[in-house]
């Protein structure tokens with residue numbers, strides 16, 4: 001029988017309340033991490049990489065995937081400094097490769113990484129989940145950010161719903177909404193101010209989706225050939241949510257977008273992070289069909305589920321619940337593994353991680369990064385590994 005998926009867990013580094021010892025107890029063997037303390041765009045030195053690697057190794061785990069080496073804004077906006085930042089990016093890849101770390105996740109979302117309006121959405125059973133509430137984001141956009149041109153993007157019904165939502169907020173709830181939306185890059189506790197965010201938005205004034213895609217193609221054509229020489233597998237993470245927000249374009253949201261990424265610089269080093277949570281927030285993304293067609297390019301799996309709501313909102317459901325058929329997804333993944341085995345590919349054990357988790361039980365006693373509780377993710381991992389074993393044994397034993 002071919003290898004199982006490589007089970008990994010994200011770790012935000014030494015300041016993460018979820019320790020490596022705890023991760024080891026989940027049964028995961030790989031760690032997914034980044035040097036979050038190094039500002040976006042700066043080179044990761046071999047020293048720093050080795051230091052992090054040895055902490056992970058001494059906990060009995062391996063550093064399986066880097067998530068993420070962030071792409072500097074100057075590359076996304078094609079500003080004058082992009083060559084210099086691409087060079088630094090490549091140097092970081094060289095250093096990672098020298099340390100034997102060969103899978104690198106990144107994204108191409110302008111300014112913000114993933115966005116949620118509510119990071120403590122209570123489910124009927126008392127668990128806490130993350131939610132993207134469309135009316136809350138519209139309220140932020142229209143009445144807090146007061147973005148020019150925003151009105152045109154919402155129907156009058158949406159505007160009314162947003163106003164109603166805003167009027168129902170206490171001053172504290174309004175502050176929380178601002179903090180949630182303006183949260184900086186993952187692994188940091190930074191929060192952008194409204195003015196900082198407006199300055200960033202200004203840089204995208206003349207960048208529509210077509211231009212952003214062009215800038216992404218430039219990045220790929222510059223970096224992928226180097227990654228290939230180094231044996232590094234790059235894997236782009238889809239947009240989360242997978243549609244434009246706050247006037248910013250999004251270009252990694254659909255199957256066509258992913259095909260454009262792959263075709264911009266065809267190479268085994270130009271792959272994707274198949275995130276079922278991000279892609280699953282769009283009803284027109286048929287996830288099992290996408291795995292069938294794009295499977296060979298998947299270098300990393302984020303497995304999680306969202307429950308879509310009628311108005312474009314969604315909340316994070318149980319890993320095996322929600323709108324995505326996780327059985328069909330896992331079956332597709334196992335089928336892809338079988339194809340790889342038959343083709344003699346070495347990457348049958350695709351690294352997967354249970355993405356996000358609810359806050360459950362003792363999780364409420366820790367100040368973890370939103371979505372990255374220990375017990376909630378452990379529950380997700382346990383369910384997913386059971387699903388994997390069940391399907392695999394049914395099909396191939």
Ligand code: DNO
Pocket residue numbers: 067068105106107113114186237302355356371
């Ligand atoms: C959220 C994550 C994202 C992801 C980056 C990849 O939990 O999946 O923040 O790490 O977008 O670059």
